[in-house]
Amino acid sequence: xxEPAAAYTASELLAVMASRLLRDGQIVFAGVGVPLLAATLAxxxxxxxxxxxxxxxxxxxxxxxxxxxxxxxxQRCTRRANMVLPITDVLLLLQRGYVDVGFMGGAQIDRxxxxxxxxxxxxxxxxxxxxxxxxxxxxxxxxxxxxxxxHEKRRFVEKVDFITSPGWIGGxxxxxxxxxxxxGMWRVVTDLAIMGFDANSRxxxxxxxxPGVSREQVEDNTGxxxxxxxxxxxxxxxxxxxxxxxxxxxxxxxxxx
Amino acid sequence: xxxxxxxxxxxxxxxxxxxxxxxxxEKVMSLDAAAQLVRDGEHxxxxxxxxxxxxxxxxxxxxxxxRRKLTISRSITxxxxxxxxxxxxxxxxxxxxxxxxxxxxxxxVMRHYTExxxxxFDEWSHMSIGLRxxxxxxxxxxxxxxxxxxxxxxxxxxDQTKTMACPFTGEPLVLLPALNPDVALIHVQxxxxxxxxxxxxxQFMDIDIAMAAKRVILTTERIITNAQIxxxxxxxRIPFFAVEAVVEVPIGCAPHECYGVYEPFFAxxxxxxxxxxxxxVAGCRQYLEEYYYAPTSWPEYLSRIGMEATLDAxxxxxxxxxx
Numbered sequence: 164x165x166e167p168a169a170a171y172t173a174s175e176l177l178a179v180m181a182s183r184l185l186r187d188g189q190i191v192f193a194g195v196g197v198p199l200l201a202a203t204l205a206x207x208x209x210x211x212x213x214x215x216x217x218x219x220x221x222x223x224x225x226x227x228x229x230x231x232x233x234x235x236x237x238q239r240c241t242r243r244a245n246m247v248l249p250i251t252d253v254l255l256l257l258q259r260g261y262v263d264v265g266f267m268g269g270a271q272i273d274r275x276x277x278x279x280x281x282x283x284x285x286x287x288x289x290x291x292x293x294x295x296x297x298x299x300x301x302x303x304x305x306x307x308x309x310x311x312x313x314h315e316k317r318r319f320v321e322k323v324d325f326i327t328s329p330g331w332i333g334g335x336x337x338x339x340x341x342x343x344x345x346x347g348m349w350r351v352v353t354d355l356a357i358m359g360f361d362a363n364s365r366x367x368x369x370x371x372x373x374p375g376v377s378r379e380q381v382e383d384n385t386g387x388x389x390x391x392x393x394x395x396x397x398x399x400x401x402x403x404x405x406x407x408x409x410x411x412x413x414x415x416x417x418x419x420x
Numbered sequence: 421x422x423x424x425x426x427x428x429x430x431x432x433x434x435x436x437x438x439x440x441x442x443x444x445x446e447k448v449m450s451l452d453a454a455a456q457l458v459r460d461g462e463h464x465x466x467x468x469x470x471x472x473x474x475x476x477x478x479x480x481x482x483x484x485x486x487r488r489k490l491t492i493s494r495s496i497t498x499x500x501x502x503x504x505x506x507x508x509x510x511x512x513x514x515x516x517x518x519x520x521x522x523x524x525x526x527x528x529v530m531r532h533y534t535e536x537x538x539x540x541f542d543e544w545s546h547m548s549i550g551l552r553x554x555x556x557x558x559x560x561x562x563x564x565x566x567x568x569x570x571x572x573x574x575x576x577x578x579d580q581t582k583t584m585a586c587p588f589t590g591e592p593l594v595l596l597p598a599l600n601p602d603v604a605l606i607h608v609q610x611x612x613x614x615x616x617x618x619x620x621x622x623q624f625m626d627i628d629i630a631m632a633a634k635r636v637i638l639t640t641e642r643i644i645t646n647a648q649i650x651x652x653x654x655x656x657r658i659p660f661f662a663v664e665a666v667v668e669v670p671i672g673c674a675p676h677e678c679y680g681v682y683e684p685f686f687a688x689x690x691x692x693x694x695x696x697x698x699x700x701v702a703g704c705r706q707y708l709e710e711y712y713y714a715p716t717s718w719p720e721y722l723s724r725i726g727m728e729a730t731l732d733a734x735x736x737x738x739x740x741x742x743x
């Protein structure tokens with residue numbers, strides 16, 4: 164960050180910016196970490212009727228501050244929930260069409276919003292075998308997506324090595340042609356900017372720059388030619404109140420270090 | 421792969437099921453005896469998910485019994501996958517995600533075995549794994565789905581799936597082959613001696629796994645009477661006639677969690693992560709030596725994890741019922 168006054172971590176910034184994208188009344192299928200923090204922050208501020216779903220099988224939990232779950236599958240994910248149900252059935256809510264937004268972190272993304280969490284290098288002969296899809300493939304196949312991730316050149320690549328979680332596939336109408344007429348990558352939130360996708364070409368484009376971030380900085384940290392909206396949104400820096408909520412939720416900085 | 425090898429022939433499945441002793445009989449046995457019910461080369465489905473309700477004591481017994489060439493399937497695979505690979509018990513894992521947990525990063529043990537092609541890791545989407553078990557539980561050869569289309573995840577297992585246009589609407593669908601595991605290992609909070617199992621909290625894919633499998637080995641925090649089961653039959657999730665063996669193993673998921681009984685043993689999980697941070701395979705084998713081969717009983721395994729850690733995990737686990 165450029166100014167000393169900006170006393171927040173990159174993860175906190177991601178959580179704040181992402182929370183502002185969520186709307187009241189939405190059903191949000193969230194991963195743990197930044198997505199969960201962002202959704203909870205939205206509930207506390209402008210979206211009290213937002214419902215969180217966890218792929219472990221929980222509908223509408225409220226996380227106990229300081230007791231963040233290590234994955235979506237522990238009892239910490241069920242506190243004050245309305246319902247718990249089998250994994251397959253909570254994922255089927257996506258297919259049935261009840262979910263407004265899927266929200267997760269990303270390891271590698273390309274200019275059409277495809278995510279890779281499976282292989283670095285050739286799948287048959289990988290440099291690194293990553294953990295894999297989990298629910299990521301299902302969520303991104305079946306609903307609109309927000310991804311929150313660090314903005315680094317090695318993570319923002321022209322073409323991902325492997326499409327684990329499909330975005331707009333090859334751009335244009337290819338997602339629908341490949342069997343996915345529903346859903347698609349909607350927003351990418353990073354520590355540098357907020358990005359969306361062109362309605363026709365489905366190429367990633369910058370919608371707004373985070374406070375103190377220059378256009379060149381975003382370009383330098385992106386591995387492909389990035390489009391910019393003609394009139395960029397003005398993004399307000401995180402407010403003290405927003406940061407205070409995040410620090411109350413994650414006092415040990417498990418996900419916001 | 422041929423279709424016959426992918427999906428169990430229906431008449432065989434029915435015949436095997438009818439041949440099982442489905443009477444209301446007691447089936448309580450020891451961990452060692454239950455381990456003898458699993459044969460080399462079989463497909464073993466593991467209940468729970470990531471760090472939750474992992475049937476760790478049963479896995480401990482299988483590793484000690486030196487089972488070989490098992491195919492393992494699970495919704496999400498955590499440290500138990502590392503241990504099964506490093507112990508030489510499994511060389512084939514079917515799952516949607518394989519690493520200790522997000523906060524501990526990518527498993528170097530998984531990387532070692534998969535990148536060197538010492539073990540096969542078939543990656544399916546989470547829902548696809550679930551629908552495959554569900555098809556198996558329903559006595560159907562496949563389940564259609566709208567997920568996994570268009571992605572490389574789907575492409576990479578395309579030799580095991582089919583796609584078709586819906587005969588009603590013409591929409592593209594992927595057909596996921598049923599999974600009917602030879603054995604399901606499932607840990608529950610309580611069951612009776614006949615195998616009527618009651619589950620608290622998150623069910624994961626356990627009910628489908630139990631009903632899809634050809635044999636079910638239940639481990640349980642405690643055995644209750646059949647009269648208690650009959651007082652709350654709506655809490656019973658797995659019926660006795662699907663179950664082959666019942667083993668009472670208190671704290672049977674350590675260092676993972678069992679809903680409402682204990683949370684994950686975080687210090688033990690951090691310790692494991694540290695052991696596999698350097699030379700992962702050597703670290704994992706050393707861990708197996710200390711925790712799997714050296715102790716002569718499950719209580720002795722727990723003693724090595726420690727009384728203080730156990731009580732702390734139990735205090736946190738029971739806290740879900742505090743308010």
